[in-house]
Amino acid sequence: MIGRATRRRRLTPYYFAAPAVIYLFGMWIYPLIYSVNLSLHQTEIYQLMTGGSFVGLGNFGELFQYNRFWNSLRVTGILTGVCVGTEFLLGLGLAILLNTAIVARRVFRAIAIIPLMLTPVVLGTDFKIMFNYLYGVVNWALTTVGLQPVQWLSNSFWAMVSVMITEIWNQSSFVALILLAGLQSIPTELYESAFVDGANNFRIFWSIRLPLILPMIFVAVFWRTIAVFRIFDVPYIVTSGGPVFSTEALSLLVNDIGYQAGQMGLAAALSLIMIVAMIAFALIYNRFFRFENE
C-alpha cells in the first residue's frame, strides 16, 4: 500500500516537467505527423491541399540515390566538425581571458557579445561584402601585401572557408559565454588553496578548473553541434549553397527541394532524416557525456 505522501513524492517530478509536456504536445506533434505523412507521398507543391500519391518509402529511396543528398551530408559534416571544434577552442580561450581580472573587464565582456547580436541577414551580408572577389576588403588587403586575391565565394574550397569563418566569428562568443558562466561559478576556495600550495596557473587550470566546467563544455559542444547541423541562414546569405552546391548544407537542400523545386514530399522526407540523425546523435552523446554526476 503506497501512502499518500509517498505517492505525491513519486509524482512530484512529473509536475515539474508538466509545463514542458503541455508545450510538447501542443506545438510539435501535429507538425511532426504532418511531415511524416507528407514524406510518404509524392507531393508536388500544387498538390499540398489535395495530397499526392502514396509512395511509401519511395521518397527516402530517391534521396539515397540523389547525389546532392550525399553532397550535403558531406558539407554539413565538415561544417559541423570544423566549426564546433574551432568555436570550442576559441570560446574556451576567450572565456579564460575574460575570467581573469583585467582592466576594463566589463567593457570587454560586452564587446565579446557583439558578434552574437548581428541578425543572420546582416551578418551574412556584411561578410559577403567583405569577401567579394573584385571589391571586397579582404582581397584588397591580400593584394596590398602582395598575395593573390582569393575567390572566397566562388571556389568550392574557399566558399566553405568563408562560411566557416562567418559562423565561427559569430558564435564563438556563445561558447565563451557558457564556459565563462561555468568558470565563474567555481568557488574560489577550491583554487585558493592550490595557489597557497604553490601550483602554477596552468596546473590549476588543468586539474581544477577544467574538470569542473566539463559539464558546461559538454553542453556547449552539444548545442553547437545541433545548431551547425541545422545551419541555414549563414550559408544561404553568404554563398547560397556555394558554387554548384559545394556549401549546400542539409537545411538548404530541404529548402531548395521543397520551396524552389516544389517537391514537398521529398523535402519532408529529408527533414525527417535530419531529425532522426540529430536525435541519434543526442542519444549517443548523452550516453557518453552525462550531464549529471550520476
Place this chain on the structure above:
Amino acid sequence: MLGLIVLIIAFPVFWLVRTAILPGSDLALLPPVLRFTPDLHALRIVFVHDQFLQHFFNSLIVAVSATTIGLCVGFSAAYGLSRFRYHGKALLSVLILCLYVTPPIAMILPLYVIFQHVGLAGNVGSLVLAHSIFTVPLSTWMMRGFIARLPVEMEEAATIDGCNRVQGIIRIALPLLRPGIVATMVLAFIYSWNDFIYAVILTSGSDTTLPVMIAGYITNKATYWGRIAAAGTLVIAPPFIFGFLVQRHLAEGLSAGAVKS
C-alpha cells in the same frame, strides 16, 4: 593578444557601420574608400520610412516573452530532470530535444495551419509560441548542466531548516544559479531576436520583427546593402547595452557562487 582579439571582433562591425553610411555607388570601388562624405540616406529610410522602431519593439516583445516562457518552463523541466529519478526521464529529455531539432522549414506550414485554427495566425502571439519551441529546450538542456553541479545537500539543508522544497529552491539554489540563468537568458533572447524563418511566415505587415524587415532589403531587383548595414548598426546598439548591464550580474555571480561545502 587582447588587442588582436578586439580587432578581430570589431573589424566586421566597423565594416558594417561603414557600409551603412557609405554612398551606395561607392560600395564596389577599389581600393575601398575610407574617406567619403557620410550618406545618412540609408539610416534615414530605415529609421523613418520603414518604421524601424515598430519592428524593433515587435522583436523585443517577442524575444522577452519567448525567453520568459523558455526560462520558466525550462527551469522547471530541468529541475525535474536533474533532481529526480523516474521512469520515462530519458524519453522526456529526448522529446524535449526533439522540439528543437526539427528544422523550421518542415514546421512552418503545419504550424501556420494550427495557428489559423486557433485564430492566432498573423499574430505576434503565434510567433512567441513558435519561438518557445527553441527557447524551452535550450533553457532545459542548458540549466540541466548548471543544476547538476549544485549539490543537492544545499536544498536539503534548507528543508531541515524548515523551508519546503520550493522555498529551498528560491532561497538557496536560484542565487547560486544566477550566472547560469543569466547565460541562458541571454542566449535564448538572442535566438529569438535573430530568428527569421518563423517570423517571416507567422507575421506580416507592421507586426513583423527586425530580421524580416532587414531581409526585405534583399529584393529581386536590388540588394539595398546600405539599408541592411544601417539596420544592422541600429540593431546592435540595444542588445549591446542589455549585455553590458547584464554581465554585471555575471560578475556578481562570482561572489555569490561561494559554496561552503
Place this chain on the structure above:
Amino acid sequence: MKASPFAIGLSVLLTVASFSAFASGKQEAPSSGSAPRHIVLAVFTGPEYSNMEITKNVFEKQTGISITIDQIGRSAYEAKFTTELMSGSHAWDVLYLQGESFQAMAKAGTLHSLQDVISKKVQSELIPAAFQKGYYDGKLYALVANWHTNYYYYRKDLLANDGLTPATDWREFLTNAQKLTGPGPNGQQMYGDVYRAGTANNSIHFNFSNYFLAFGAKWLNSKFQPVMNSPQGIAALQYYVDLKNKYHVVPPDVAAVGYSELNQYFQSGRVGQVIQWSAAYPVLMTKAQSPQTYDKTGETLVPGHHLNGTYVRGSLATNDMWIIPKASQRVAGADAFIRWMASAAGAKEWAINGDDPINSLVYKDPEVLKARPDYAIAGTADQYAGTFPALPEGPQLLSIWTDNLARAVEGQITAKQAMDTIAAKWAVILKKDGYYN
C-alpha cells in the same frame, strides 16, 4: 507537499496567460458592407513596393478604395506565399505572384477566377502574348503585372576607345569582350562581360536564358518535347562556358555574382558590356545611382545570331502577375484593383513609377515616355522576348535547368552533357504528366 500544486498552478497560469494575452487576432472580420473600401495587397519588397506606395494613392483617389501593402522579402518569398495560399488564409486580397509559380498555384486551386473582370475593350489594349500568360486551363486567373525583358548595356566610351561598336551578334560581342578585357586605367583588371552563374533562386537562368534564346534555341517544341539540346542550344551554353573558362572575359567569381553584383561591377567601371534586366535602367543610367558611369552607358537590344542564313533575335522575359487568392474576403475590392491596373489609367501610374504594365496604350502616352526614357526601345525589345515554359511543373523543370547549367559553367560537365541531361530529365517528367507519349 505544497510544491506540486504550485507547479501545476504555475504551468496552467503560464499557458492560459500566453493564449489569452494574445487574444486579439490580426485578421480583421470581413467587411459586411457591399461597397468595397479597403483591400490588403502583398508585394515584393523593393522597387515594386516603392511603386505601389505611390500608385495606391492614385487608386484610392480614383476609386475610393484604400490599400494596405504587406511587403514580402525575397528570401522567404516562395515559402511565404505558398504557406498563405495553401492554408487558405484570407490575409491578402491581391498578391504579386512571380510568374514561375503561377501555373502551379492555379492548378492547386488557390486562385480566384478573373473571368469577366476585365472588359473586352480593355482586353484589346493589352499585349496579347503577355495577356495570354494569365490563363490556366482556359480560364483567366491572373493579370500580368510586369512584362520585363533584358537589354544589352555597354560602355560607349570604352568601345569607342578601342574602335568598336555595340555588338549586333555574338561573334562581335565576344570580339568586343576580348578587346575590353585587360588592365584598366588604375591597374585593376577590366572585363568585357559579366554574367550570373549561381544557382540561388535560379540566378543563372535569368541571365543565360538570354544568350540561349538569342542563339535561336528554345526549350520545348510545339509538341511539348524538350529540344534545348539542339545544336544552337548546346552552342549557346558552350559560348557561355567559354566566355569564362576559355576566353576569360568575365570575372572568375561569376558563380557568386547575382543581380546586384552585375550592377555593381558595371557601375563601378570594371565591366564593359552586360546583358541585364530592363529594371536596371534607372540604376545604370541615372546620375544618382551610377555617378561614375551613367553618362557613358548605352543600351540596346540583346545581340542576335546568324543561324542558317537568317538573323534571329531573342531575350528572356518574365511576367509576374497580380492574382486574387481564392480565400480572399474582399473580392469586389480586389476585382476593382485588377480592373484599374489593366486599364490605361492604372497602367499609366504603374509605368510612370518604374514598372512595365501590359497595356499598350501606355507606351504611346507622352507623360509616360517622358518619365521612362527606356521605353524608347522597350516596344521593340518586347517583340523578341520569350518566356520559360509556363507549366505547373515549372519550378521543378527550372531547378533541373539551373543545376545543370551551373555545373557546365563550373566545368564539371560539358555543355552537351548538360543539355542532354536536362532534356532527358524533362522528358521523364513531361511524359509522366501526360504532355506527350
